[in-house]
Amino acid sequence: MSLTFIFRAVLRDVPKASAVQQVQSFHAGCRLLAADKSLLVKLRKSTGYTFINCKKALEKFDNDISQAEAWLHEQAKKEGWSKATKLEGRKAKEGLIGLFVGDKAAVMVEVNCETDFVARNEKFQQLVKDVAFSTLAHQQSKSQHQDGYVKSLLAGEELSKLCVTDGSSLADRVAFAIGQLGENMSVRRAVSLSVPAEWSIGSYVHGSVSGQTEVVMGRYGALVVFQGGEEEERGTLGRKLGQHVVGEAPVSLGNMDDLPCGESETRLLPQVFLGDPSRTVAQYLRGQQARVLDFVRFQCGEKATEEDQAQ
Numbered sequence: 001m002s003l004t005f006i007f008r009a010v011l012r013d014v015p016k017a018s019a020v021q022q023v024q025s026f027h028a029g030c031r032l033l034a035a036d037k038s039l040l041v042k043l044r045k046s047t048g049y050t051f052i053n054c055k056k057a058l059e060k061f062d063n064d065i066s067q068a069e070a071w072l073h074e075q076a077k078k079e080g081w082s083k084a085t086k087l088e089g090r091k092a093k094e095g096l097i098g099l100f101v102g103d104k105a106a107v108m109v110e111v112n113c114e115t116d117f118v119a120r121n122e123k124f125q126q127l128v129k130d131v132a133f134s135t136l137a138h139q140q141s142k143s144q145h146q147d148g149y150v151k152s153l154l155a156g157e158e159l160s161k162l163c164v165t166d167g168s169s170l171a172d173r174v175a176f177a178i179g180q181l182g183e184n185m186s187v188r189r190a191v192s193l194s195v196p197a198e199w200s201i202g203s204y205v206h207g208s209v210s211g212q213t214e215v216v217m218g219r220y221g222a223l224v225v226f227q228g229g230e231e232e233e234r235g236t237l238g239r240k241l242g243q244h245v246v247g248e249a250p251v252s253l254g255n256m257d258d259l260p261c262g263e264s265e266t267r268l269l270p271q272v273f274l275g276d277p278s279r280t281v282a283q284y285l286r287g288q289q290a291r292v293l294d295f296v297r298f299q300c301g302e303k304a305t306e307e308d309q310a311q
Helices: 003-013 016-030 037-047 051-060 065-087 122-143 156-160 170-181 231-248 281-288 306-310
Strands: 094-101 105-113 150-155 186-194 199-206 216-218 220-228 290-299
Touching (some): 037 065, 051 065, 094 122, 094 199, 105 220, 150 156, 186 220, 199 216
Antiparallel strands (some): 220 290
């Protein structure tokens, strides 16, 4: 039945003044409350969603900004899962390495996307932070029951199941980011370390992202576990060792007495030291009265190693 037929029936059966009032009331009941402009600006700024979606959310919930924001997040998550399925086959080799070093504990993660453009986006960088701190919380829960040096490598499904601060999983958070940014993304791998009191953790990130200090990010990263060295110089020592690992890409530690085998040397300790080409890494460490115990190097988008594939 058309609206015109209803209006004519109303006008025919009731006095004119009453009919006009009822028709006006009918229109008012059907009209959605227009989105408040100031709330629209606030919602766009806080969520980063499009003008159209923010307007739709505010109109849907009569300018209740809390309900509108919750609905937008839920829609983004749903759309993210749908987009994740559609984009699953697309290569995601860009992205960032994220690195955090705390008190005798550290984490390094790799999060991938399709383009460098998205890697520079604040929302993607927030995802890298979420992965880093989720991994750190997981490490801390494990190390409470273990003494000494604890090293944990995570990848794939195990990593995606970790929880973020709001209780959702990393898989949910990735889907959320995909819904916002429209590119395929993946949380590829993470390593977490905790060391005893007498050990130290050095770190270095190359090609670092400006403005990120809590979790430093870049294309390459390294963590180096070492012992010894002058206490006031350990920060510098750890950074130099991290720079060497990033620059020279060793694949194994080697021994302090190993002889170098030339430019193709892949053992860390016999390599020519990047910070002083007149000495090997082992010779440099002897001069510092220090020794390296372990190291990890990540390069964004690099081919998976046997260790990665075993995870």
